[in-house]
Amino acid sequence: MADIQTSLFINGQYVPSSSGKTLTIYNPTDNSIVTDKVQVASEADVDSAVAAAKAAFPAWRDMAGAKRAAIMIKFADLLEQNVDRLASLESQAMGQPFSIARMFVLGPAAMWRYYAGNAGKVAGESFPPDEDGMYKLVQYEPLGVCAGICAWNASHQLAAWKMAPAMATGNTFILKSSEKSPLGLAAYGDLINEAGFPPGVINVITGAGPVGAMLASHMQIAKIAFTGSAVAGRAVMGAAAKSNLKHVSLELGGKSPALVFDDADLDNAVAHANSFLLNSGQICVAASRVLVQEEIAGKFIEAVKAGFETANEQMGDPSLRTTRFGPLADMKQFDSVMSFLDRGKVEGVKYLTGGSRKGDKGAFVQPTVILNPDLESKLYTDEIFGPVMSIKTFKTEDEAIQIANNTTYGLGSIIFTSDIVRALRIAGKLEVGTVGINSTFNPSLQTPFGGWKQSGFGREGGPEGLKAYLQPKTIHINMNVPAKKE
Structure with a gap:
């Protein structure tokens, strides 16, 4: 049995829940208890994670893209080096066959490398003055503190889709795992530190729907990305609208x-x-x-x-x-x-x-x-x-x-x-x-993934996934102002 981490990861450290509440994880193979000590984040814990991410944001945003990329690539290397341990944790928590679980870890490692290649390469746009005399600039900036809520069926894939483009574009992040499969993502803390992410840049918390609701309604979170059921997705969207109108992306399943x-x-x-x-x-x-x-x-x-x-x-x-x-x-x-x-x-x-x-x-x-x-x-x-x-x-x-x-x-x-x-x-x-x-649709690093109708909106993967963590800023410069006389 793989070593099991059950604590929250906030500001670069593993910490217990301030409320003392825990989750019990059962192995679906035989209903035996895997652990009864998974910490459930309280509202105070969520606030702490948000505060850590907010404090870490300016320095991470301003870090040279090549440095951010090196950290992301190191994290991808660590995912590969720990693939058997992470796969075993998924098998224990939600019954994913070990061979499939390995694949669902190695694929995300490639995703981290793909988006690392985009760090520091987000270009803006410029337009010369025409009759309006304005030189026009558009620059793309990170949103700030972002959050992601993962479904349980492909924890590492969903985490990579959300975190990797956010990291490449200079955002900070709070990741909530599913209460059904929290063990693999809970193990990320040590890997995050070893890769060199500064404290607070990535925080990992655990809990069921109420913890997701705390993230969706938090006034200091700029964007939330959710993968899960349509019912829960509507709740996330509603909470975002009622709070600070944060950016929302939803992937809500299908009947393909x-x-x-x-x-x-x-x-x-x-x-x-x-x-x-x-x-x-x-x-x-x-x-x-x-x-x-x-x-x-x-x-x-x-x-x-x-x-x-x-x-x-x-x-x-x-x-x-x-x-x-x-x-x-x-x-x-x-x-x-x-x-x-x-x-x-x-x-x-x-x-x-x-x-x-x-x-x-x-x-x-x-x-x-x-x-x-x-x-x-x-x-x-x-x-x-x-x-x-x-x-x-x-x-x-x-x-x-x-x-x-x-x-x-x-x-x-x-x-x-x-x-x-x-x-x-x-x-x-x-x-x-x-x-x-003539083939099952398999998500690609280069192309966007997402749905129409009640399968949600927003895209993960490819350049579209990168854009999901950027906001445009338009700057107009009046070129008709006369030079100041000496």
Whole structure:
């Protein structure tokens, strides 16, 4: 078992909660207690973190970009050097298979390096005087104290998306981990210090919704970035509006479609459809609604069914390096997913495979395929966030687009076809923020990630992610003022 850090990290030091409140973390594999000592930040602790970040801001903002970059790169190196320990902590806290957890640490290390390359390179703009006689400048400045609230399914990835661009642009930061998976991010404190971040530049706190609400409503925080449920996202936005109108970015999940046309490479489409089960279906952009053209539906459905049945046999202890699929994050998430499946049974939904609990303990749910659910069924309309995929058939391209867009979400999508013209035509019609063609959509360092509609707004990743932590300042200089006479 990896060493466990349970304290808050504020102003360069690990400290206990001033309230004495703690969280208990259960291993979802067998419901055993991992630790009952995770410190819950109080309002006073949040104020302390904000004060530390505010005090550290001027010097960090004014530090040479190359120096900030060197610290960020050192932090990326430390993530890689500690990958096994951090991955083990994720496995213990929320059941992420060790091999997947390692990937979810190494990817963020690359993100830190990408944004380190932007430190000190944020250019402004200038416009010469025209008839108005004004020389015009636009410069881009950091916002100040920023905060991020992470979901539990990909803690390190979400932390990097938020903190790395904030660091590159000279902001300071307060990171709140999810109460489901706080252990990996709690271990950051030692790495932050070893990398050379000055005290107060990055602070890491823990707690549930009330702690997030303290950040969202804090009058001294200039921006908050949130990843999580739509309900919580609305609360964050409301609190920001009622306090100081701080900048807000929201990534709120999805119910993403995959469109499989009759000219698609069937083996490729099946392989990517089965990849939906990565992280036990607990990925916001995963294509949980698969639409397949009638001509190939039979072969496709049988192949996906076989893949899900195989996955069921590969589900087990996430601490083992050979395990591909683990439990859900905790028993609360297990109960949520099972409530959807139980509702489906009452509604008479056809389960091709799965639909039940796996084993007699832990938060394991069988990989489940649902065939042609009713379009109004909660199983089809709501984000389940578990290993549950629905498959529906369609006849025409227009019908597929209509079904795909018939959702309140708009995060991701996939199109499988050998006709690139059709792929691009459909991509332009889908009401989503991301599109993968002949491949599951995987976030990239260079491109923005985020959603349309009720999947949120704002972008993380790429140059757009950098802009999210900058604000423009416009300066006009009157060039018509006569020179002062000697």
